[in-house]
Amino acid sequence: MRRSCFSVQFVFSPDSLTWLVKRDDEVLSRHCRKREAVSEAARVARADIPSVLVISRMDGTLEGERRYGFRRKP
Helix, strand or coil, X not given: CXXXXXXXXXXXXXXXXXXXXXXXXXXEEEECCHHHHHHHHHXXXXXXXXXXXXEECCCCCEEXXXXXXXCCCC
């Protein structure tokens, strides 16, 4: 079974500051607020299990990772 990889990334462009929700290299949505982007990314990641959500900071460093649909070890 192939796992999906979702991410929340900050993008600076001349006309806007945007948080992108991406699956692999496909942009799924754009948000002005990071909180909204993370909520949307979590929603789509939970709907497409097994999946991993990688959350980045504004400077591009890794903030955290969430896994959905994986079994926990006892």
